[in-house]
Amino acid sequence: xxxxxxxxxPLYARIAWVATRWFWYGSIALLVGxxxxxxxxxxxxxxxxxxxxxxxxxxILLALISYQLRGLxxxxxxxxxxxFDNVRRLRLIGLCTLIYGPLNVLAKWIQLYSSHKxxxxxxxxxxxxxxxxxxxxxxxxxxxxxxxxxxxxxxxDNDLTV
Amino acid sequence: xxxxxxxxxxLVRRKMSLTELAGRVGVTIxxxxxxxxxxxxxxxxxxxxxxxxxxxxxPGDILEYAPxxxxxxx
Numbered sequence: 001x002x003x004x005x006x007x008x009x010p011l012y013a014r015i016a017w018v019a020t021r022w023f024w025y026g027s028i029a030l031l032v033g034x035x036x037x038x039x040x041x042x043x044x045x046x047x048x049x050x051x052x053x054x055x056x057x058x059x060i061l062l063a064l065i066s067y068q069l070r071g072l073x074x075x076x077x078x079x080x081x082x083x084f085d086n087v088r089r090l091r092l093i094g095l096c097t098l099i100y101g102p103l104n105v106l107a108k109w110i111q112l113y114s115s116h117k118x119x120x121x122x123x124x125x126x127x128x129x130x131x132x133x134x135x136x137x138x139x140x141x142x143x144x145x146x147x148x149x150x151x152x153x154x155x156x157d158n159d160l161t162v
Numbered sequence: 163x164x165x166x167x168x169x170x171x172x173l174v175r176r177k178m179s180l181t182e183l184a185g186r187v188g189v190t191i192x193x194x195x196x197x198x199x200x201x202x203x204x205x206x207x208x209x210x211x212x213x214x215x216x217x218x219x220x221p222g223d224i225l226e227y228a229p230x231x232x233x234x235x236x
Contacts, residue, residue: 160203161228 101131
């Protein structure tokens, strides 16, 4: 017979648990909003149809990140964070974060270009400067995923030590 | 893995079940089963000591080195 030990979770863990859940709901609501706006733009006679395609990437990436984050926090909350699933989740979050900034800049640039206000020099500067923080953050998460990968191996070794 | 575990052989010799040994040594049956089936990656000295004490044997009676075919130089 197995005894389920009820351990009181620390406050920050409970906050993270609730926050990621609401982040997930928020990103889904945002995604639905963008889809509705996209459908409305597609049926409108304006010339801004292609702008929506660029902007759609943002809520999709946010939804993807929040979904993975939810799984990550759920497993950490469950007491076993060192799994290969979490390494995969972290890698996906890292990649999404990495491309989030450049995609955002690209979407803005498409908007400017369509209104004949953007040029390629402006785009290259914006890609480098405006998206530097998310690129840095994405790389940091990817490194963290690699550290997690090593943690999983250590956890497996520990589990198989009698 | 060229290290073989002869725990089942020693258990038969001592007429002891895995459950009984697990209880005497103080490890779970699942962990002892991992050791018996050769899936374990490491054995703590304290566990080995307890197993040898309960089975009244030497570590060499439980562990055996069998070199793999590809590793033999001749």
